[in-house]
Amino acid sequence: MKTGNETLRIGILSFAHMHAESYGRALTAMPGVELMGIADDDTDRGRDAAQRHGVRFYPSYPALLADKPDGVAICAENARHAALTIMAAEAGAHVICEKPLATTIADGQAMLAACQSAGVILMTAFPMRFSAPVAEVKALLARGGLGRVHACTATNPGQMPARHRRWFVDKELAGGGAATDHTVHVADLLRWYLGCEVVEVYAQLNRIIHADAVEVETGGLLLLTFADGAFASIDCSWSRPLVHTTWGGVTLELVGEAGVVTVNAFKQTITAHGERSGKASAIYWGSDADQAMIAEFIAAVREGRQPLVTGYDGYKAMEIALAAYRSAAIGQPVRLPLG
């Protein structure tokens, strides 16, 4: 464990997920942290990224890990998270892994086990826990401001992401479509807010939006039941047209004993109307949740403690998304935990 002023050396494994860009910037900007290198199985993509961030490019993941980073951020395609996480854990590197944690129960369990036996941290990249408006509501709930929470309506709609990264709509690499991509953020927030596990999942999925462009589901609605009887819905649809003012958003409405509270994680924007852009756009001015999340990973590594959001949290959120597919297939709710 490194403490005090020692520089922490963090690498990034794969730039398949575009969030790697933001994590790279956050790591570079952070005092006491060195972005020690980038490895990517897509050599061109990795070289470009390394050049942009002014760091060394490693031609293979083992080569980067052989240089003994203190930790790595894994931003590979979803289905490749497990292999890289296990490889990193065996090399003694702490891990922050992009969401969803994995694409199968077996992979998720293997990741948790590998990190536990290697004694390294596994953090899931859920930046929404670090969103200032989202955290404000968590604080409200924690001090009992809403009383008992009865029901929640959560949404995480987005644009269909294939134009940024084609693998997002490849069932093998991504694990699925909108339900894989956009269930886990708010599923994690709901578990965090309610302090309670989901015991049942119902879902309906469809593929009407972008039906000609992709083979995975683009529309999805989930209804979750929690152990304490509270219930919550999630809209994970890629329902934002490509001409929409923003990529999408995260909203939650909570109905509780004392009333109703709503939070919109991305409402802190200025609306821009430019003659040149041809459409209105939103300029975000709220706090940088990615930066706060990376800072928490670094702090956890430095202090040798579990981070605010763990690999287990990622596993439980992924389990909800996987249950959604099972439910949609049979048309009835599915009990958790999944075997």
Next chain:
Amino acid sequence: MRVGIVGAGVMGGIHAAGWLATPAQVAGFRDIVEGRAQDRAARFGGQVYDSLTALVRDVDVVDVCTPTDVHYEIVMAAIAAGKHVVCEKPLARSVEQGLEMIAASRAAGIKLLVGQVVRFFPEYAAAKAAVDRGVIGKPAVLRLARCVSQPRKATDNWFVDFRRSGGVVLDLMVHDFDYARWVAGEVTTAYAKTLGVARPEAAVDHALAILTHASGAITHVEGSWAFPSGFYTAFELAGSDGLLVFDSERSSPVRFLRHRRPEETVPEVPLPAHPLLESQYTTEIKAFYATLDHDAALRVSATDGLAAVQIALAVIESAQTGRAIRIEPLPIGDLRLGEALA
């Protein structure tokens, strides 16, 4: 055309105001609560009937604005007397009652009109028209929300008596079930959770439902009587080619923040407040008048009203059983008023 209004509460008054904007005559009111019919008659004109029979005998059209659980008996009495009927939503407390009402109206050649008023709300009608113009392509994922405070009444608060009203699901969400079906077609399954079932001790009702349409579209419906105040409605209609978004708070054109006086009370039954040159309810009543008077085509049929009741009851059954409920086609054809009866 002489119209008799049965049930002289909030909605009876709103309907009366609507009828006054048509050539029809408000013949009078009937209410089982002493004094209520007198109040309405004093305000809107017409007489006070001391029995349902007397009202039905004296009018051309019976307008039913009573609690839901007595719609059936009043509508059947009107049909038996050969009088046309306007019936507030929800059409009936059970599917069986609704089927009987429709069958009786058809057998008697009576027009049975149901007050699914949201079809006459300009924001909802505009969105439906946009969908029909192809603005969003094929409907895919719909979100419909209707969130208000629990209805309060000084006496006899039938709204909160589940056996009478069907709770928030049948009384309030029935609007959105009808709208979902209008926009995305027949509903084939429903799954839902309600606070009334999950935590009856909460003493307020709130429900979330997921509907599946035969078209493949899916709809999220949120209905609440658990909001402290206001009348919040919202919809999002996402389709293959676009998205329509409405939020009552974001589109509210007037904002007036006023200190409440100590003696002031809030209204018993929350109603939407958006300034319009003609009330949505008057728009609806005018359409009813045109159908009653000269068989004008109407955008909502009794079968539509019953289909919305059927969805609501499936939603309630799902919340009670924890299972997704399959919705079978109603065993009646859909006769569009003004088309079929013309």
